[in-house]
Amino acid sequence: MAKQSSHPKGLYLLFATEMWERFSYYGNRALLALFMISALSFDKQFTSALYGQYTGLVYLAPLVGGYVADRFWGNRRSIVVGGVLMALGQFLLFFAGTWFQDASIAIPLFYSGLGFIIAGNGFFKPNISTMVGQLYEPNDSRKDTAYTIFYMGINLGSFMAPLICGTLGDTGNPADFRWGFLTAGLGMLISLAIFVSFRDKYLLDPAGKLIGLAPGKISAEERAKRDAPLTQVDIERIIVIGVLSFFVIFFWSAFEQAGVSLTFFAAESLDREVLGFTVPTSWFQSLNPVFVLIFAPVLASLWTFLSKKGAEPSSPTKMAWGLLFLGFGYIVIAMAVKHIEPGIKVSIMWLVTMYWLHTMGELCLSPIGLSLVNKLAPARFASLLMAVWFMASAAANWFAGVLAGFYPEAGQAVPSFMGYQINGIYEFFMLFVGMAMATAALLLLSTKKLQK
Numbered sequence: 001m002a003k004q005s006s007h008p009k010g011l012y013l014l015f016a017t018e019m020w021e022r023f024s025y026y027g028n029r030a031l032l033a034l035f036m037i038s039a040l041s042f043d044k045q046f047t048s049a050l051y052g053q054y055t056g057l058v059y060l061a062p063l064v065g066g067y068v069a070d071r072f073w074g075n076r077r078s079i080v081v082g083g084v085l086m087a088l089g090q091f092l093l094f095f096a097g098t099w100f101q102d103a104s105i106a107i108p109l110f111y112s113g114l115g116f117i118i119a120g121n122g123f124f125k126p127n128i129s130t131m132v133g134q135l136y137e138p139n140d141s142r143k144d145t146a147y148t149i150f151y152m153g154i155n156l157g158s159f160m161a162p163l164i165c166g167t168l169g170d171t172g173n174p175a176d177f178r179w180g181f182l183t184a185g186l187g188m189l190i191s192l193a194i195f196v197s198f199r200d201k202y203l204l205d206p207a208g209k210l211i212g213l214a215p216g217k218i219s220a221e222e223r224a225k226r227d228a229p230l231t232q233v234d235i236e237r238i239i240v241i242g243v244l245s246f247f248v249i250f251f252w253s254a255f256e257q258a259g260v261s262l263t264f265f266a267a268e269s270l271d272r273e274v275l276g277f278t279v280p281t282s283w284f285q286s287l288n289p290v291f292v293l294i295f296a297p298v299l300a301s302l303w304t305f306l307s308k309k310g311a312e313p314s315s316p317t318k319m320a321w322g323l324l325f326l327g328f329g330y331i332v333i334a335m336a337v338k339h340i341e342p343g344i345k346v347s348i349m350w351l352v353t354m355y356w357l358h359t360m361g362e363l364c365l366s367p368i369g370l371s372l373v374n375k376l377a378p379a380r381f382a383s384l385l386m387a388v389w390f391m392a393s394a395a396a397n398w399f400a401g402v403l404a405g406f407y408p409e410a411g412q413a414v415p416s417f418m419g420y421q422i423n424g425i426y427e428f429f430m431l432f433v434g435m436a437m438a439t440a441a442l443l444l445l446s447t448k449k450l451q452k
């Protein structure tokens, strides 16, 4: 038996597997919008919409992957299938990048590559996330820290990805994007190799039994437990997962501007010269993960400290804080552009500060959400309900793409969103301030009910 303070080795296996998978996903993502614009010559509007649909489907596919795992395949097999599909997808994008000048070849390759990544993520993401919690007894108090550690694995991968894949792919020469995609594919293969080599040794429950097997392979006794009818409490808990997932849609749709409108902003309106060196646009995607790595332990200790004092905020309250931080981040970036003349570029410190605030928000909301879903979900729907949590990201990413379509462009008609005129980048960013603050207020008003 592991000591209460230390964590099972399986956690570090899942950490490494997910780290390389996220390296692959975010390495690709750092290049995607830039690739569509500079290599495939799509315009910003189309790029935003496609980006939103793609990332939306990436997070919707877990619904299928979670269901298939809970019913038929188990988590282990689903993760391997997902990993293989994702690697294939990245390699298809490598070929799309190789023949980018011939649209009749590049475009079909590009779309099928995205399709493979979507399907692969569907099998991979909910299942790896569920397995983290299965390493522990249901009420083990180490689960929250386990998810925080796992979240750091996610972000270690996400941090390296733009620096490595971005540097290889985002060089100014559109023929180089493919090297970034190739590297992303190799990252996925590393993830798979690690998982397959060590899964049987380390993916065990506290009693030493293998976890993540297909339902047909688990003992009759275990199955009877899983198949017991849902109780009233189970149903209420499922509803809470649903309601919280709804609120986080608004969080992620503003947060996920990172890959689209905030990337356009970084490319066009930011003074990226630092000490004679031009910071590549894709590198800004590393700020959020690096802040996660630094501040995840800080917030985790803060929660522990507060809980010792008996003053730990409830999960819904933390999530409302997450939305407030997000809103503050957009206030900062809106202030940066409020009085500038067209064509003048602003200091990167504004964007850095914004990403820091967004990250503080994410840390109040995302690892807590994963852990909460694991604790509230009945065992037989564990992966499926994890997928419901990711469905919020799906809706949000799609919506993020729609909203990014309102990013104002010089010389084009002034867009308006539900009657709100977006005359410039200032108004565009203020849209997210309004959205974040309004949702935070609503969530704060409903915390009592949800907690019960």
Ligand code: GLN
Pocket (backbone or CB within 6 Å): 022, 154, 252, 366, 390, 393
């Ligand atoms: N950045 C985190 C990850 O990739 C969270 C993503 C999400 O839930 N939308 O896992």
